[in-house]
Structure formats: structure tokens, C-alpha cells
Amino acid sequence: EPEVTQTPSHQVTQMGQEVILRCVPISNHLYFYWYRQILGQKVEFLVSFYNNEISEKSEIFDDQFSVERPDGSNFTLKIRSTKLEDSAMYFCASRQGVGNEQFFGPGTRLTVL
Amino acid sequence: KNEVEQSPQNLTAQEGEFITINCSYSVGISALHWLQQHPGGGIVSLFMLSSGKKKHGRLIATINIQEKHSSLHITASHPRDSAVYICAPLRGGADGLTFGKGTHLIIQP
Numbered sequence: 001e002p003e004v005t006q007t008p009s010h011q012v013t014q015m016g017q018e019v020i021l022r023c024v025p026i027s028n029h030l031y032f033y034w035y036r037q038i039l040g041q042k043v044e045f046l047v048s049f050y051n052n053e054i055s056e057k058s059e060i061f062d063d064q065f066s067v068e069r070p071d072g073s074n075f076t077l078k079i080r081s082t083k084l085e086d087s088a089m090y091f092c093a094s095r096q097g098v099g100n101e102q103f104f105g106p107g108t109r110l111t112v113l
Numbered sequence: 114k115n116e117v118e119q120s121p122q123n124l125t126a127q128e129g130e131f132i133t134i135n136c137s138y139s140v141g142i143s144a145l146h147w148l149q150q151h152p153g154g155g156i157v158s159l160f161m162l163s164s165g166k167k168k169h170g171r172l173i174a175t176i177n178i179q180e181k182h183s184s185l186h187i188t189a190s191h192p193r194d195s196a197v198y199i200c201a202p203l204r205g206g207a208d209g210l211t212f213g214k215g216t217h218l219i220i221q222p
Contacts, residue, residue, distance in 0.1 A: 033209050043156070043199070045209035056208055089154055101146060101161035102210065107154050 002026045004105035006092050012111045013082055021077045021108045023092030032075045033093040033102065034067065036060070043091065049075065082112045116140050117213035119200050125219045132187040134216045136200030139181065143205040147174050147185045150197040150215065159185070161203075190220045 005024045013019050025032050034046040048055040049067055066078045075094075079086055092105040118137045126132055136145070144163040150156050160167050160174040162183075167174050171190075176183040187194055197217050201210035 035209070035212075037154075042214045043201075043210075043212040045211065048209045058209070091156060099144075101158050103158060104148075104156040107156075109154075 004092055004094055004103050006090075006105035006108050008108060009106065010109045010111070012113065015084055015112055016081050019079050019082055019110065021079075021090050021092075021110070023075045023077075023094075023105055024073050025075055025092065025094030026096075026103060027073070029094035029096050029103075031055075031095045031097070031102075032067075032069070034077045035091045035093065036088040037091065037107075038085075038088045046077070046090075079110075082110075084112050086110060087112045116211050117200055117202060119213040119216050121216060122214065123217045123219075125221065126190055128191060128220055128222050130190050130220075132190050132194070132218065132220075134185045134198050134200075134218070136183045136185075136213060137181060138183075138200075138202045138211075140202065140204060140211070142178070142181075142202040144203045145176055145183050146199075146201040146203065146210060147183070148199040148201055148212075150199060152196075156199075159198075187218075192220045192222050195219050 007022045032049040035043050037043045045058050047057045047061045064080045068076050089107045089109050091107045093102040095102045116139050120135045146161050147159045148156050162176050171188045173186040197215040199215040200213040
């Protein structure tokens with residue numbers, strides 16, 4: 001069964017460094033999402049992406065964040081200068097169309113030291 | 114102000130019991146997801162529904178769009194059902210999901 005994959009599973013970085021989290025959505029899906037979950041808190045929406053542009057972004061998704069679909073398969077989240085408070089689990093999700101459910105990747109745990 | 118309220122926040126029950134988790138939301142939505150998150154962190158979609166009722170195995174989800182309320186039921190609960198169950202409404206279009214805080218469910222043998 002097709003699934004969303006994410007790499008790496010765990011990323012440790014120093015404060016101020018740039019990180020890129022990678023996701024491979026399900027191949028025929030058209031809508032892509034990033035969410036994050038700080039330890040012990042609820043999952044929060046970051047950004048949605050459709051037709052090679054951002055559809056919606058939350059207040060969390062400031063200028064330090066960017067997303068890209070560099071080729072036909074990958075969907076990336078870049079954090080330019082990481083802060084301690086960026087430490088969280090980051091989930092990628094995708095769905096085929098507007099009326100379809102979202103499928104989630106296993107997550108990348110980001111630890112900023 | 115929380116847009117999504119789930120109850121109960123924590124629930125411990127005995128194996129075999131009928132479980133109900135409730136979700137109320139304050140925004141207009143086009144659909145609602147029920148999700149399951151295990152201690153390892155992964156999120157699995159259980160249901161997406163926009164009206165009425167859906168059933169998968171021992172899981173049943175209902176939604177009343179007018180009353181802005183949804184419920185998730187588990188029949189004949191089993192210890193492997195122990196997880197966090199999350200209600201996540203979808204406002205529409207390409208919008209992302211708004212997540213509830215989740216219900217921590219423990220089923221004891």
C-alpha cells in the first residue's frame with residue numbers, strides 16, 4: 001500500500017543552523033502539508049501546498065520557514081536558522097484531492113541544541 | 114479560544130467495554146478526521162467524514178454538522194486500542210487540519 005515517507009527520522013542540529021526535512025508524498029497526490037508537534041502538545045498546522053505554491057500558512061510559518069517541491073516526488077521543509085523552540089516532531093501529509101483524506105508520514109523528530 | 118474540544122481528555126477502561134470519545138468544534142467545516150496516534154508518534158487516519166456515520170471494523174464515527182459535534186465509538190475494546198485519538202476538522206479547500214488535544218485511551222486487560 002502506498003505511504004508517505006519522511007527522512008531523516010531524527011535530526012539533531014545546533015541553534016542557528018539550517019535544516020531541511022524531506023518528504024515523499026504518495027505519488028498521485030496533489031495536496032501536501034507540513035504539521036508540527038512540540039512534545040506534550042497538540043499537532044499544529046504549518047503550511048499547505050498545491051500546484052507548486054503555498055495555499056495556506058499558519059502564524060507559525062514565518063520567514064524562517066520555506067517549502068519546496070524540487071522535483072516530481074520530494075516535498076521539503078526548510079528552516080533557515082533554527083531556534084530551540086523549533087524542536088518538535090514534524091509530520092508531512094498528502095492527499096489526492098479536496099474530498100479525500102490526508103495520509104501522514106511517520107514524522108521527523110528535530111532536536112535543536 | 115480552542116476551536117476543537119475533545120472529551121474526555123483521559124479514559125481508562127476494561128477490555129471489552131464500549132468506548133465513546135466526543136468532539137465539538139466552533140468553526141464551520143467541510144469534513145472531519147478522526148486520527149490515531151501511538152506512543153511512537155505516528156499518526157494514522159481512521160476516518161474522514163462530512164455527514165452521517167462511517168464504520169470500519171470495531172470503530173464507528175458519527176458527525177452532526179449542524180450541531181458541530183462528532184463522536185468516535187470503539188466496540189469490544191482491546192488493549193491494542195490504547196492510543197491517543199484526535200479529532201481534526203477541515204475547514205475546506207486545500208486548508209490544513211485543526212487538531213484537538215486528543216483523548217488518551219488506555220484499555221486494561
